[in-house]
Amino acid sequence: MPASITLSQISWAAPDGRSLFSNLDLSFGADRTGLVGRNGIGKTTLLKLVSGEIQPHSGTISVSGSLGILTQSVQVAPEETIADLFGVAGALAVLRRAEAGEATAEELATADWVLEARIAAALNRTGLDAPPETPLATLSGGQRTRAGLAALVFREPDFLLLDEPTNNLDREGREAVIALISGWRAGAIIVSHDRELLESVDAIVELTSLGATRYGGSWSHYRERKVLELAAAQHDRTEAEKRVAEVARKAQSTMERQAHRDSTGRKMAAKGGIPRIMLGGMKERSETTGGDNARLAERRQTQALEEAKAACEKIEILQPLSVTLPPTGLPASKIVLKMDGVTSGYLPDEPVIRNLSFDITGPERIAVTGRNGSGKTTLLSLVAGEMKPWTGTVGVMTAFSMLDQKVSLLDPLASIRDNFRRINPQADENTCRAALARFMFRADAALQVVSTLSGGQLLRAGLACVLGSAPPPLLILDEPTNHLDIDSISAVEAGLRAYDGALLVVSHDKTFLESIGITRRLELSAADPAG
Template sequence: MLMIQGLHYAHPNKDVLFAGINLTVNKHQKIALVGNNGTGKSTLLKLLGGELQPTSGSVKAEPKPYYVPQILGQFNDVTVAQALQIDAKLTALAQILAGNVTDDNMSTLDDDWEIEQRCAEAFALWGLGDIDLNTPMASLSGGQKTKVFLAGIHIHQPEAVLLDEPSNHLDVAGRELLYKYISSTRHTLVVVSHDRALLNMLDTVCQLSHRGITTYGGNYEFYAEQKLIEAGALEDDIRSKEKALRKAKEVARESAERQQKLDARGKKKQEKAGMPKIMMNTMRNKAENSSSKLAGVHAEKTGSIAGKLSTLRKEQPAVDKMKMDLDNSSLHKGKILVDAEGINFRYHDAELWHQPLNFQIRSGERVAIRGQNGSGKTTLIKLILGQIVPTSGTLNSVIANAIYIDQDYSLIDDTLTVYQQAQKFNLGALQEHDIRIRLDRFLFGTDDLDKPCRSLSGGEKMRLILCSLAIQSQAPDVIILDEPTNNLDLQNIGILTSAINEYRGTLLVISHDTYFLDQINITIEITLQ
């Protein structure tokens, strides 16, 4: 069992990340931990895994869970065995087999005589048979590094496993192996992921937010349905509060007008009756105090309703606030944009693809480019954009206006601020307040406008690109997305999905995320081998 009670964690600079967190994970339970970027999901995993210590509260995790981290660059200076923390055991085993049977070596090995066999089995299972335990981690790809840590599950044989974005760098084959493990294992699991196919394999979803942890007793599909119901109820509540606010303002206005008429009528009567001036002043002061008190009552009521309405609007899902509002592509639907006949590309005296490629891409189509890591997906995009030419075959492309959103978000100039970046796309001479309105719609408030782009997260950069396209107004004829969901949380994936589904031009997508491809209505697939 994993148990968190009254957990409070503050960063070294004293900024509080979360407080009062409670969570219980029972033996063999499989839990998805979801939440927006910045809520502390990865930190919570590290606290469960003993990588960090809480500021206050308690974390009970015995025996210690096995932790698969999301960020792997910190292991570049060590070997595979060192990253898996089995180097000391392997050295002790080698010493013992060489005849150096000391108490220290025997204690380090701890009767784990099958560790080498388990390593071989685990590496074979995850397709790492050609990687040695002494291989430097720096020489491995992102997908291989992830597989090394996934192989560590079989090597260490833990009771509980913590997985932080485990499918991020995996190709289709790697994801299938991961899904097979997730669905068949008896391990207790806590998984942070934006991979919705994976999330559907877990029996409980726990949402981490500023309010704490909310538990939904079902998989991701069930969670998404519940969030839709909540969003609908929230929308009804917002409309009800808006109606109440309008009514309260109307009542306040009518009451003020009625009081003004009464005061004016009373003043005329007093003047007509020849009432002494001192008495008239006294009665006027009483009338003004009465009017002021009445206005205060109405102001308090409207202020209360307005405050509640503001709170409700802050709870509104971000995806509901955003609209791309792009014009349609100027190309007529069905126009042939790319015509490839027998194309291939040669790297180091070898053809990239086993079979030459033949395909057409027409205006308005939604095309997925799929294949394992290293199959040449990015190379094909460069060929389509005319950045390189095929070494065999012919490729004709008439794409003139394309936006390429790569994994590094190269459309974003890191030397600019958020506002300056948006202004770069202001081709229609929008006024400053119009740009601010559009930035706010994409969750960039006043405090974010002077923030340097280099400090933005992947999700924030994606939102800024989408916002910039909305500011540009004229839609590109083609949008190309290269692994667009890799660095995004569920909220930002929802934003991207909604924006892409508004777009009416041609779409090319490189992605291993089959759930995302289904959501954006892919019509054609080009599979590379």
């Protein structure tokens, strides 16, 4: 029987009562499907439903075939090794005893002599070179993700369920995962905002508040279809609004004609030219006609308003975020940042940054790249003054804002609105609300307490507070797209393209860097090549 996953009439609501799925029908075959949608729409929840981690409130889920599941973070115990992650620690111990001449005859008969080669081959597919006894705790988060994915590949499941597999990976790791997915010939459901990865899938399933829609083809084909859908939705809204106006105009015209006829009848009656019995009939017909006209007008108006509302709701779902920024006025010749012969780190005699010199002049756009562990975040901390150089100098000659991965500039106990007013004290309430609305924090959404936000919402709120009112001449960003959905990434890209200040950004997202017009790259070399 071919491998398949079928969801029939699935309904599920969050603990707070918010409905994520209602009578959802969806199926997956033995192909690679990218699962996309805005943050909080239910992508991770859908994977949990398919894997059986949570149960639907109603409906059925049928899975034919085996599943290999990779969550957003691989949790490890201090003593756990790569072999434990692969589930082969016992079999590997037998090989070690055999090598030492200590294995029993029964163990020798059942030993898997090619086990290490198979482990190495699986690790190699994710670009990781490490012995199976390596403790997982000694690996970086990105390396653990790659090890977890290699363990799935090792088991050869019928379906891979992957939740943001390229998050927190360096460029080399991303390329290895993309190559693996490109060559995967079984089923896969991949939650991702990595557009480069999504170019390697066979289909895209988009989750919206209206349900799920499947698009055949890769990311580029999906985007082409979405552009056409948006144009069609905007046309439908325009036509619906025209119908509402036309119905109102016709209703008003009908009322005026009826009022004119009634007025004419009353004048004739006043002159005494119409028998009493005819006057009674005319009045009754007038009242009947007026009532019929009113009911007909009300039905037409209700239908037109419903059509207009449906068209507007579709636009809200399809319309991407829009970001515009005020100018910074940064002169092209101004030296913004100068770093000269800087060496620094966290432990004595173990520098992360060694003898680094570079500068930024005017509105340059610098991408800091390199493997995990090469010092990219350390460099940003030095620029921001959070760390001091051991040797050399760091000079920042203009105002700046830094948005780190934890969005620590936001007070977690305050609302988004209050954070904005604190960070932008010159902005009035209208400016504040308009800026937050551009990042989809409208009305009461702007009053949400920061500690209650999801990862994607948190970063979006941070970007709104930094970019929304008076952007500084220098903007420092550390992996700004890591937890954003694709619509939000597109909005940030549009805003940064309009930004006229200097930009220093750490990102492994090749598509993002190309989109924001990076002018120069600063490649850092890792102190530890395995990083």
